[in-house]
Amino acid sequence: MSVFADDVVNFTSVLKLAHDFFGREYLKRKKFRERKKLVSVALPFSDLIFAAGAVPVFPIRMEKFKINKYLIALDSAKNLFGWDITTKLLGYARQFDFLKLIDSILDDVINTLNEKYNALYDLGIESGISTDFCYGIKSLFGMHVSKGKNVDANFNVAIRCSAFNKYLETLKNLVPKQIWIDIPPRIVGNQNETLEIFTENISKAISELEELTGNIITDNSLNKQFRIGNQVKRYYKTILYEISNSDFYPCNPATFAEILALMGITFQDFNSNAQVYLENVSQLVNEMRERIKKNIGMDVSKMPRILVTPVFGGWDPKTQEILYKLGGRTIYADWEILGLLDEINVSKNSNPVEEYAKYLLNASTNGIGCDNDTLTDSYVRIAKKLNVDGLIFNQLFGCHSISNCYNMLRQKVRNTLEIPSTVINFNKIGEGIEQLETRLNAFMEMFP
DSSP: OOHHHHHHTTOHHHHHHHHHHTOHHHHHIIIIISOOOEEEOSSSOOHHHHHTTOEEEOGGGGSOOTTHHHHHHHHHHHHHHOHHHHHHHHHHHTTSTTOOHHHHHHHHHHHHHHHHHHHHHHHHHHTTOOTTSOHHHHHHHHHHHHHGGGOSEEEEEOOSOHHHHHHHHHHTTTOOOEEEEOOOOOOTTOHHHHHHHHHHHHHHHHHHHHHHHSOOOOHHHHHHHHHHHHHHHHHHHIIIIIITTSSEESSOHHHHHHHHHHHHHHTTTGGGOHHHHHHHHHHHHHHHHHHHHTTOSEEOTTSOEEEEEOOTTOOOTHHHHHHHHTTOEEEOOHHHHTTTTSOOOOOTTOOHHHHHHHHHHHHHHHSTTSOHHHHHHHHHHHHHHHTOSEEEEEEETTOOSSGGGHHHHHHHIIIIIOOOEEEEEESSTTSSHHHHHHHHHHHHTTOO
């Protein structure tokens, strides 16, 4: 019986997030019955898509997974009894050997998702994507080879990675309708001019979304979505800064790492339904706090907190399992490091398009689009803010934009934080596990 399944059955919200991630039937209903436009996203830039009345989707969610028969059964129970009773029934039934459905569901969620990522990675290579690209780009390309015909457009915010931008050019052959927001070069000494260009670029993307959907994006629709996004970000930060920094977890650290990984993946498209996603994340925080209040969970005061980053381009989930067995607890915080959990101003007299430009410009200047010196400063700043005990840098094969900054980062961590750090290498899920274990064993020996 998996440790993850043993805990997560008690979290209605986590079951909802996992269930909604594999929302293939929901997406089909939106597209064919409700005639909504599906727009693929690769990073968490879904606000304008929601405001246009379209449906953002991280494309792997359109795949058919082997676990769908279990999720259909879970969906039927949910429709019949409601989520709360369904999870109580599963929790009760789990005590008996004759029903291990929950273990099958959650083990399969993790294992088959990883298998699908690798299959799409292979499909990307077979379909002609450069083998020099990183895991994330190869698997994203494979996703669009497999399911690109099901989306009406692809939405992109150009980032500093030249390989990612080349991939976007190639993607035009699979998804002809490309909606781009170009990040303008920083004009030294003239922030207003940069902001003006950026605002125009966003307005152009809004016009293209309006043309795609036939809907008008108003200031009200933008601010409504920004408010939902801001609330989600607050709950996300509560989990990162309040819950993960406590000495008592509402579950064991293996489960907690899985929840953070699930949050990282689902944040990209809010599971295609922003309001429901907000309700699920709100419930997750409430459930965590309630369990801590009732002393249900695990004392983790003796376990060092390890920040593993970056993972959004691909990493091996075995990392968190190995760290748990060695006595550590894993923290994932990529979206915070890259500035994507910052809130968007929605004050009364604000211009929502300009405020969105400021939000993206800040992320570009200090996070996802910045130079190595600024990016490593962001890693150090968030590691300090999270009060972690160690840092593991996940170095992707084929990444020429982020993975080459480790030497600079190591020096800053040593000088500023005075905590242990190490680097692990990643090419594909499941490869090099023995080397990974060796490296993590050596790293964890630095802690008393």
